[in-house]
Amino acid sequence: MTDTPHLVLVDGSGFIFRAFHALPPMTSPEGVPVNAVYGFTNMLARLLRDHVGTHLAVLFDASRQTFRSDIYPQYKAHRPEPPEDLRPQFGLIRDATQAFNVPGIELPGWEADDLIASYAVAVRKMGGTCTIISSDKDLMQLVGQGVCMLDPIKQTPIGPAEVEAKFGVPPEKVVDVQALMGDPTDNVPGVPGIGPKTASALINEFGTLEDVLSAAPEMKKSKKRDMLIEHAQAARLSLQLVTLATDVPLPVPVADLSTREPDKLVLADWLDSMGFRSVLTRMGMGSTSGAHAHRAARASAHASANGQDTPAQAAPAPSTGPADLLSAPYTEYETVRTAEALQKWVSAAQEAGLCAVDTETDGLDPLSATMLGFSLATAPGKACYVPLQHEGTLEAPTGEQLAPDRALDLLRPLLEDDSVLKVFQNAKFDLLVLDHAGIDHASIGPVDDTMLISYSQSAGLHGQGMDELSALHLNHTPIPYDAMTGTGRNRIPFAQVPVEKATTYAAEDADVTLRLWHVLHPTLRTNHALTLYEQMERPLVQVLAAMEKCGIAVDRAELTRLSTDFETRMKNMEQGIYAAAGREFNIASPRQLGEILFDEMGLKGGKRGKAGAWSTDSSVLQDLADQGHDLPVRVLEWRQLAKLKSTYTDALLKQTSKESRVHTSFQMAITTTGRLSSSDPNLQNIPVRTEEGTRIRQAFVAPAGRKLISADYSQIELRLLADVANIPTLREAFELGQDIHARTASEVFNIPLEGMDALTRRRAKAINFGIIYGISAFGLGKQLGIPAGEAKSYIDAYFARYPGIRDYMERIKAEARANGYVLTPFGRRCYVPGIHEKSAVRRQYAERQAINAPLQGGAADIIKRAMVRLPAALAAAGLDSARMLLQVHDELLFEVDDAQAQAVAEKAKSIMEAAAQLSVPLVVETGIAQTWAEAH
DNA sequence: CACGTCACG
DNA sequence: GACGTACGTGACGTGC
Known part of the structure; x- marks a missing residue:
């Protein structure tokens, strides 16, 4: 034992929960849920195969009662019981450590984190080092001085720099920050009103928690100061709760933890019983070929990526692109400075029939930003950056740059080449940047968008930003933008970033985008999202780009008058x-x-x-x-x-342009239901409900000689409900064109439809909306200003009259529980992550989301289908003066020449009404006027 | 930056 | 017996 010991400590308890939620459901041959066990097994196998460390142990929580719950009974007290599918896996994971011949250690009264802390300190005293396999933020206080962490799922190291990036302070001050901010998931109280940013700022300014607390009385009078004084004791208690114990008696001495080989027969036997045969192969202990092992690993990577397949069911690995998709370095990029060099890249892209494109700009508004350069990727690891308008200094000249027009002339044939697929991440942004730079966005194609490919399959499950997708699917963290420009008062414009440095960032973005495409595009089919993506999301990009570019005219003088x-x-x-x-x-x-x-x-x-x-x-x-x-x-x-x-x-x-037009930005991958959102400015929440508010809408106008047309779906979500829940009475009401709220009132309160009084109708209307929202007595009561008990009697009456709707709601909830997501009638998946929450409040919230999502999302699908069809339909009818301007969830707004207004209104109505074939008619109402207020 | 508030469908 | 609730968004001002 001449080597210094390197102790690997696996946070077994933390891993179980993480793997359970990260991996798709899967079962053993006997039908027991085993996804967390599978993840754990793979992780142990990898540690042993790669000979990480000289010593190894897995640490577990032993019981709920710990010194923390003794000093603070609420500590983790509200934690939900583990989900049903997880419970049997705790024992199996302990079996796994035995099968691998790895010590599994737990000690009553202590959490796994305390054992880890104590072992880490012990091994450091021996002059050794330590790696903690965990991503738990509570362990980050241990990082430094020979102790580092490794994220077991992303395989990313967590060192002092990562800790500081997360907490804003070095590892040794993490506990002080945690004590101030508290931790709702563990019931650590902290100081109310102090979040992560404030907490780290305070610690950086004053030093320790005690320093902050004693400085509080001298601070400027503020809410923050009062809270610090009032909740000082809570903060001190929090510090005790978050500080890990380093003096736990070690149940097994470090010396006895030296890594040992598993007994192959014991291990094989156990793996067999779990249905994990392939793990042996991957460890290099099996008899099958290495190629097979590689394919198996690839298949399981995709199983977790699409959140659906289990290894048992996984089809023979789909071929998903180049072999070096995940392994090629993200560093070998070229800065392109000459026409010849750029032409080579364009030819390579044409040869491949596929490339990723990314633009760099001096701002986030694509309609006004200048394109500073662009990057191309033609294969994993193979990418370049073409700087166009970087600014050098005397000390750091940019070197030669291609003239923008020259570069665009070389790029244009590629962008317009029908035989080359251009992949973007958030294509609409880059299309508009290129448009502004002089290449008509409508001429660019075919285009794919990794953001939308992902959103089509995983809305509500996670964000769709490139960095997040890269970490998730490529195990790679791209260079952050801030690393280029700096932050705060030291921030420099991207144009001043040295060109070679900018290349490492910009080319990497194109590289990552191309690799994401290789990983994600094949899963569209397995997730049954291909049609949704191809027929709705993908073609919508160009439609929305045109709408944003066009903008809507506003009457500046009117706005100014209103303001005054x-x-x-x-x-x-x-x-x-x-x-x-x-x-x-x-x-x-x-x-x-x-x-x-x-x-x-x-x-x-x-x-x-x-x-x-x-x-x-x-x-x-x-x-x-x-x-x-x-x-x-x-x-x-x-x-x-x-x-x-x-x-x-x-x-x-x-935000009005020189031409007196306002250009919003539509976000395509934000909402959990498939709706669009609008920002900068948000034109989907322009006032309409009050008289004063309507005056704002009067300032949205058509220019002289043109008209605005508003076309909106009538009661689209209730119609969808009547359709998907198959409610004969509701369907009949829509067939007959009746006032749906009055009809509901008539049915529920058992009174004649004729001469319905306004108050009763209002109540029925609130009930109808409530149904769409996943009704609760409290919510309905609040809406109507009546006690929840009275509201409950309305709901009971409603369900007695429409039992089919109750059935539908139960069906949807069961679907959400079984799959973790629900589907709209057009197959859009809406994830509902909270559906298995133990807390009734949070679970019921998720249930309401599940009930609402198919209706809200189905309506979003229908209007998207209409939007995709409309431009061609209008053009085919010779209505060339029409422009689609805005979408407001169930309304489309057009601008058109006076002479074509009537025809466009009729065409829009017929296309929108035919956008879906439901068992009830879709009805669109149109209005033509000079202002949005009057057209609506 | 955290929070409260309020505009829309 | 207490708790905290209608679904989905984005933007503003305050008080730091």
Whole structure:
């Protein structure tokens, strides 16, 4: 034993949960769920095969009762019981350690984390080093001085730099930060109102938790200061809870943990019983060929990527692209500075029939940004960056750069080549950047988009950003953008990043995009998402690009008038508000308002938020107003104007182009249901419900000689409900074109349809909406301003009349529980991650999401289908002056020449109504006018 | 940055 | 017996 010991400590308990959630469900030959066991087995096999470390142990939690629960009974007390499919796996994982002949260690009263900490300290005292196999943030305090961590699933090392990136402080100060911010998952209280950013800032400024607490009284008066003083004890308790014990008596001495070979027969036997034969092969202990082992590993990588197949069911590995997809280095990139060099890359792309393209810009708005360069990837690991407009300095000149026009002329034939697939990550952005640079976006094709390929299969499961997808599918963390430009006041424009450095980042992005395509595109078919992607998401990119580029005209003068009007009226209201309050204060501050209403004026009916502040939202103020108080009425009115001015009139004026048009950005891969979202500015939430708000819509106009057309689906989600739940009465009502809310009222309250009174209809309408949202008595009661008990009697009456809807809801919940996702009628998968939550509140929330998703998502599918078909349909009808401008979930807005307005309205109506064949008719209502307010 | 609030479907 | 709830978004201002 001349070598210094290197002890590998596996966080067994942490791994179980992580693997259970990360891996797709799978079962042993006997039908026992084993996905976490499978992940654990692979991880152990890899450690042994690669001879990581001289000593090895797996640590487990022994019991729920620990010194932490003794000093703080709530510690982890609210933790849900493990899911049913996980419970049998705890024992199996201990069997696995035995089969591998690895010591499995646990000690009553201590968590695995404390054992790990104590072993780490012990081995360090012996002059050895230690690797902790875990991604648990609570272990990060141990990193440094011979101790490092390794993420067991992503295979990424976690060193001091990674810890500092996560917590904003070096490892030795992690506990202080954790004590301040608390940890809701473990019930560590922390200090309310202090999140990760504030916590690390405080620790960096003052040093330790105690330093922060003792400095608190001297801080500027603030909520933060008060919270620090008030919750100092909670913070000290939190510090005890998060600090790992390093003095646990070691059940097995380090010397007895030296790595030993497993008994091959014992191991093989056990692996056989679990159905994990392939693991032996992969360890180099089996008799089958290495090629087979490689394929098996590939197949299981995909099983986890698509979240569906199990190794037992996995088809013989699909061929998914080049062999070096995951292994090629992400470093060998070329900076292209000459026409000849660029032509070589273009030819290589044409040869391959496939390339990834990425653009670099000086801003995030593709319609105004300048393209600083672009990158191409033609095979895994093979990529280049073409700088075009980088700025050098005397000390660091950029070197030769291709003239932008020259480069674009060389690139254009590739982008327009029908025989070469161009892959982008978030294609719409790059298409608009290229468009702005001089290549018509509509001429570029064929185009694939890895973001949408992923979104089509995994909406709601995880984000669709490139870095996240890369970590997930390629086990690779791309260079962060901030590493190029720096952050804060040291940030430099991307154009000033030295060209060779920019190449490492930009070319890597194209490389990653191409590799993601190789991994993700084949899974579209196995996940039954190919049609959805090909027929809805992929063609929508060009449609939305055209809409964003076109923008919508606004009447700047009208917006300015409104802004002035709102401002004047707010000014006029201020004195009256101060008088009613008894003093001057900032009306826009909920905190100050709450103090006045509930502390100073002593009004009743206050609720407090989670940081302890009084709630003053409109429902609270409306309650107070109904009690006859004056101040809340005035504030409500003031707030409405303030909202309209700041969020709409002023903000829109700022974002209007020289041509008086506003260009939103539609996000295609954000929502969990398949809807679009709109931002910068958000044009999907322009006011319409109040008279004052409608005045904003009047400022959205068609230019002279043109008209706006609004076309919106009537009751599309209720129609979908009638269809998917197959409710004869609802279907009949839609067939007959009846007022659906009145018909519901008639059925549920058993009164004649004729002469339905407005209040009863309003109640039925609220019930109908509630159904779509996955109704709860509390929610319906709140909406209608009636007690939950009364609301419950409505719901009972509704379900008694429509038992099919209750059946549908149960069916959907069962589907969500079985698969982890639900499907829209068009096959879009909407993941519902919380469906197995132990906490009833969170589980019921997930159940409501599951009920709502097929309806909201189905409606999103239908309007997307219409949007994809419309441009060609309008063109074929000779309606060439029509432009689609906006989508607002169930409404499309067009701009068209006066002469074609009527025809476009009719065409849009017929295409939209034919976008899906349901068992109930789809109905679209259209309006033609000069402003959006009147067209709607 | 955390929070409260409010605009839309 | 207590708890905390209608579904999906984005943007603003306050008070740090």
